[in-house]
Amino acid sequence: MAEPLFSVRGLKVALPDMTRKPLIGRAPMVEILKGLDFDLPRGSVTGIVGESGSGKSTLGRALVRLLEPSAGSITFDGRDITHLPEAELRPLRRNLQMIFQDPMSSLNPRRTIASIIAAPLRQNGFGDNLKGRVAEALQRVGLPQSFASRYRHELSGGQRQRVGIARALALSPKFVLADEIVSGLDVSTQAQILTLLEKLAAEMGLTVAFISHDLSVIRRLCRQVIVMREGAIVEASATDALFEKPQQAYTRDLISAIPLPEIDEGWLLPAAKVPA
Numbered sequence: 409m410a411e412p413l414f415s416v417r418g419l420k421v422a423l424p425d426m427t428r429k430p431l432i433g434r435a436p437m438v439e440i441l442k443g444l445d446f447d448l449p450r451g452s453v454t455g456i457v458g459e460s461g462s463g464k465s466t467l468g469r470a471l472v473r474l475l476e477p478s479a480g481s482i483t484f485d486g487r488d489i490t491h492l493p494e495a496e497l498r499p500l501r502r503n504l505q506m507i508f509q510d511p512m513s514s515l516n517p518r519r520t521i522a523s524i525i526a527a528p529l530r531q532n533g534f535g536d537n538l539k540g541r542v543a544e545a546l547q548r549v550g551l552p553q554s555f556a557s558r559y560r561h562e563l564s565g566g567q568r569q570r571v572g573i574a575r576a577l578a579l580s581p582k583f584v585l586a587d588e589i590v591s592g593l594d595v596s597t598q599a600q601i602l603t604l605l606e607k608l609a610a611e612m613g614l615t616v617a618f619i620s621h622d623l624s625v626i627r628r629l630c631r632q633v634i635v636m637r638e639g640a641i642v643e644a645s646a647t648d649a650l651f652e653k654p655q656q657a658y659t660r661d662l663i664s665a666i667p668l669p670e671i672d673e674g675w676l677l678p679a680a681k682v683p684a
């Protein structure tokens with residue numbers, strides 16, 4: 409069995425609790441993640457699911473080291489990155505990419521789409537043949553070449569999210585964090601974006617952490633699932649096993665809360681639409 413891309417042991421994250429900040433002095437720390445243990449196997453999509461406030465985004469931010477853990481360890485690709493300073497993280501960052509929930513706010517309004525996609529390439533020393541690389545990235549996500557000279561406000565929500573994906577994948581990263589990337593889109597656009605991500609993840613052998621509160625989406629896309637509640641892991645298993653035989657009452661409740669029409673529209677239909 410290949411070594412997992414991520415090995416996480418006893419992971420804790422504490423942040424200043426701004427709701428309890430005194431007028432003078434520092435806010436007390438609040439523990440958001442309470443000791444998580446899991447692996448992310450290489451080349452597959454792992455879903456992270458749980459109710460609002462369960463700690464999904466905090467976990468994602470810790471994985472890509474936008475947050476520093478307060479305890480435990482994160483091993484990425486055989487290297488302990490738990491407390492690496494930014495200067496030492498920098499060369500690893502090309503392999504730790506993110507796709508954001510809201511491309512409207514994560515894409516710079518004053519830059520062309522070409523310039524947005526080219527930015528990570530330039531920063532990482534791939535400044536030669538930028539035009540060709542941008543053209544390739546646009547083609548990869550199914551956008552016409554004419555979009556290179558457009559701006560974000562000229563694109564639909566789905567097209568903007570394709571740009572977000574193109575930017576994240578421009579450097580062929582080992583890991584991609586996708587945090588609620590379809591939650592602002594209508595159902596048919598959601599299906600198209602998920603189909604695209606599924607296809608690219610398989611083609612490029614990506615390891616993906618896919619955060620969503622939507623279990624029907626998780627079921628369609630992910631090989632394994634981590635269920636979170638109140639900063640802890642309730643249950644983690646292969647997707648089929650989780651849906652067929654959930655071990656915990658909390659997971660059963662989440663599954664039974666999926667509206668039936670959404671199951672039909674959300675994953676049966678798009679699956680049938682996957683191009684041959």
Ligand SMILES: Nc1ncnc2c1ncn2[C@@H]1O[C@H](COP(=O)(O)OP(=O)(O)OP(=O)(O)O)[C@@H](O)[C@H]1O
Binds near residue numbers: 458459460464465621
């Ligand atoms: N910077 C912060 N300071 C203090 N508390 C925070 C901070 N960021 C998040 N929290 C708290 O940590 C908990 C987990 O938040 P997080 O955003 O990780 O949850 P989530 O599962 O991603 O939620 P959602 O699905 O609503 O995005 C919440 O109770 C939140 O209020």
